[in-house]
Amino acid sequence: MSTAEGIAPFEGDDRQYSPTRLDGWLQEVNGPDRQQPEHLTRVQLSQMSPGRLLVHNDGREVWHANLGPIETPQLVSLHEDLAEIVESNRQDGDKTKPAALVDAYPGLGKSTAVRAYGRALFRKQVALRGETTPSGDRRIPVIYIALTGNTQIRGLNAAICRFYGLPTSGNADTLAERAVDAVLSMKTIAIIIDDVHFLAGSHSNQARMANQLKYLANVFPVTLIYVGVGVQKRGLLREGFSPQQTLLAQFGRRTTPLTLPPFQVEDEAGRRQWRTLLKTIERKLVLAGKSPGMLAEDLSDYLYARSTGHFASLMALINRGCLRAIRTGHERLDEELMDRVRNDAAAEEARKELQAAIGSGLLTTRPAAKKRKSA
Incomplete structure (x- = not known):
């Protein structure tokens, strides 16, 4: 028992794991949903003992750090497209299954979105077919790996073996045989390969990457779901007539490109989506001074300018703002507090131009008044 605070030591709800390892991926897939902490008033917070307040605030901090995934229209659309590709791939093993490529700018939450789909597919397959295969192996319908710079064929195969907990010794062919055995025995139907742009290197290496x-x-014999940045711009999916381009065209014929666009506020539909997102996030915040419209009304333009409509930048900003609000006792988000919160470099670089457009009336995130009630 801690005599300083009068509470027993506790670990909190931090969940430290790597989804590129089987044990970690199973934690992500099967881990329980977090329970939103109790919403207390300022008076109730002031009446808590120091120890209980410490525990309560710790729970709020980890809660705000793990909001989501939020079912935005972009995420729902991406999941529908992935399901159409992956779950229609029921071809026999002698046929190559078409792949999916989720290609989008950094900071849009594409990795989180694809892993969320993988998690749902994993659970669906286990619910439908059971936790074990007919041969008695554990069923692992979906796996997740992430690449690093200059990954070669051997490195790809080693990453798959490493996920399953298999030895990573041997050449590329040995590793491939080992990985295929695991895929077949554990009935894996989809492999998510993140940061696939690391395979591309320079424009001169397009053929190597396609190979x-x-x-x-x-x-x-699985559906490959690639996730990367700027992969299409490197020409991988373009048609062509030279020997090198023919190889690229063959890969393009087998791969369906998808994306995850940022939020935009140039039209009413975009502005309503932005407002809905902020209202959804607002409901999830556990701050004693929170009030209706704190995000969707008071900070709508401000948050768009600070995040440039990028989901990851927005969530990082709100998470850090909530932490500051709790630790300072401010217990709400407003411009004065948020101005002291740092965000990623890309968002901050684009901030001035957006703020100028909003300040001059050339841009707004607010839907028309007549439509706002139904937003």
Whole structure:
């Protein structure tokens, strides 16, 4: 028992794991949903003992750090497209299954969105077919790996083996055989490969990258879901007539490009989506001084300018703002507090231009008044 605070030591609800390892991925897939902390008034907070307040605030901090995934229209649309591709891939093992490429700018939450789909697909398959395969192995319908710079074929195969907890010794072919055995025995139907742009290197390496991805598609009888930044701009999915371009075109024929766009407020539909997002986030915040419209009304323009409509930038800003609001006792988000919160470099760089457009009346995040009641 801690005599200083009068509470027993506790770990809190932090969940430290790597989804690129089987044990960690199973924690993400099967972990219980977090329970939103109790919403207390300022008076109730002031009446708590120091120890109880410490525990309560710790729970609020980890809660705000893990809001989401939020079912935005962009996320719902992406999940529908992924389901259409992955869950229609019921071809026999002698046929190559078409792949999906989620290609979007950084900071839009594409990795989180794809993992959320993978989690749902994993659960669906286990509910439908059971936790074990007919041969008695554990069923692992979906796996997740992330690449690093200059990854080669051997590195790709090693990453898959590492996920399953298999040895990573041997050449590329040995590792591939090992990985395929695991895929088949554990009934894996989809492999999520994040940061696939690390395979691309320079424009001169397009054919090498296409070769690597074609190799994966031929060797592994699964649906490959690639996630990356600027992959299409490198020409991987373009048609062509030269020997090199023919290879790229073949990969393009087998791959469906998807994206996750940022929020935009140039039209009413976009402004209503932005407002709905802020209202959804607002409901999830556990701050004693929170009031209706704190985000969706008072901070709508401000948060758009600070985040540039990028989901990850927005959530980082709100998470840090909530932490500051709790630790300072301010217990609400407003411009004065948020101005002291730092955000990522890309968002801050684009902030001035958006703020100028909003300040001059050239841009607004607010839906028309007549439509606001139904937003």
